[in-house]
Amino acid sequence: MSNQLYRPEEVIQMIEQGKVLMLAGDESQLDQLPDGKWVGGTIPYFMTKDGGMFTKDYIYVNDITDKISDFEIKHYDANNIDSIVEQSYENGFSFLILPGLTDVWSRYALESPEWEDIYVNPVVGWVSGVKYEDFGKIKPKTYAGNQSFTDQAVVMHAKLPDEKVARVEIINVYEQGSGDEIYFDQKGFGNNECVIDGKHYDLYQYLKTNNIDETLPLVANYAGANINVGSIWDKDRQRADLFAPVFPETPYKVAKSRDFDYAREFKCHIAKEPSREHIVFSCNCLFNYVNFGLEGKNIADVSGPVTFGEIAYHVLNLTFVYMVIE
Template identity: 35%
Template sequence: MNTNRSTTSLLLSAAEAAALISSGISLWIAGDLNILRKLPKGNWIGGTIPYFQIGGAGLDERGKVLAGKFTPLAGSPKIQNYDIVSISDICIDAPGHGYTHLILPAFSAIHSHYARNAIQFPGMFIQPVVGWVAGMHLSEPDTPPAVIDGQSGEIFTERALAMHVPLPESHDARIEIVNNFEQGEGDCIQFPESGFSTHKCIIGNKEVDFSTWLQSKHADLKMPLVADYCGAMVNVSFKGIDKSGRVDFYAPVFSGVNYRLAKEAVENTNPTSLADADFSCNCILNYLYRKPGIGHLSEITGPLAFGEIAWMLLNQTQVSLVMEKPE
């Protein structure tokens, strides 16, 4: 298989983005809401995030947007918004040959619903679903993350937006997941209930207070929990511990799943070949917790999001979409 670079992510001024939209190109756009809401109508979807990864460095930029083109195409991409009822049809609505680019607003009901239930949606994992979770500037935590339908100009804080992208038969879309973490050698951790928060966990068949256990292990909450799904390492990042001892996460933990505290992955998990991916995003926590450009942010360009989507919701993970052209 030969990779064929057909999408370019561009850091643009508002005027440059407006000109690109007016040219009729189908786009995804990430940026501050104050810019996104002023852009002209067109075939684009957007999400609020002012943090970008440009090459191996992170950027906090509220005066520009990051845009990516959807090409090559076999017909016009279709924009569709979803609520917590209709989102289960996202794979049914997908093109027969192509992929879906999805943007979710962070901390919304649909964000939570998708994180808990996406793996059970009809048709999931048959066609690629890739995307990211919109957020807000960290200096404004009370500002609700939003997604924008470029065709209608509508702004949603409780709906998801998708661009269903049909591909010509000459191209295939492949999702690559890069995780800098793997399971450590410590205790196996289970949870009595699924959810974004917990007071209790199960260790050695005994239910214990999770925050107390974390403190006893001097756990670094910048390191996620990691579950091993048949060899695929899936992270759940810590959001924090409140005054009552409740432990909060950026993605749900699931009952019956074995987790361990993370350690750094031994292998080099930042392949340079993904620098030319058609779409990439990385987790904002990898930007906040790591030193940009020192082996932890690979040479990609894309949003530094509040979550990454590779079919299911991921944390502290880099996700890329690579277009392949069969020989």
């Protein structure tokens, strides 16, 4: 079976059998694995069919061996990450893992929306991370086989049979609230300056003064799709550090209150997916895992890594991302 947690010795056996794998796990386990047809990234949080789980002892496996006709593994730094599109197959997908809070993560997050042909083939994946308490102390890693990186993205470009196509979707339970429209002068991660009613404000002070729940994201509406920007408040430095980029001339609003049952809302959304049985990859956000208390809570029998950011063409926050091959 694919799309579940395995013991490291079981994963080693799969690699030695020549299987094509997309992996997620703690550094202590991924470092044990031999070279092979796999890419991976560090994270110790997972969605499982038994509920959310924190573990450093298992590795999450997406086995795509029988779903693709060819593949190529690449790694990119901040200088050449823009070549990810041109190196993809004509019919397929690119599975991308970005190391969190690095130059390559930042460049992809900021610039990918403007790259030519970015939407021709699905780009799906996640941002690697570490145990929350180790954030800022231990660097997230990515892996191309047994070669690991702290400053490079890894990509598995996968080719699909002619009769198959990949499709990437998102589930976002957040909506814009009824508060002020918040703008930013520059593309970036906020720099804690924002514009409201034509006046410049310190973002952290605005959110704090207006008694905003610090767990609520900013939400922008892009042609009907709600896109979140999560933040972590650094109260010592008095900053709201954003984990996805903001863009000028785009109105953001603080999300509506999260006073709802996440599992119930999620099940309503996923039930609308007509090809649910063909989901080959999914991931959810660590913000959702923490804010909604998902440890030990089953949400519609979906599974996958719980990440420092989700990739559905672009870097997202507080969003469930999944890919279907049909």
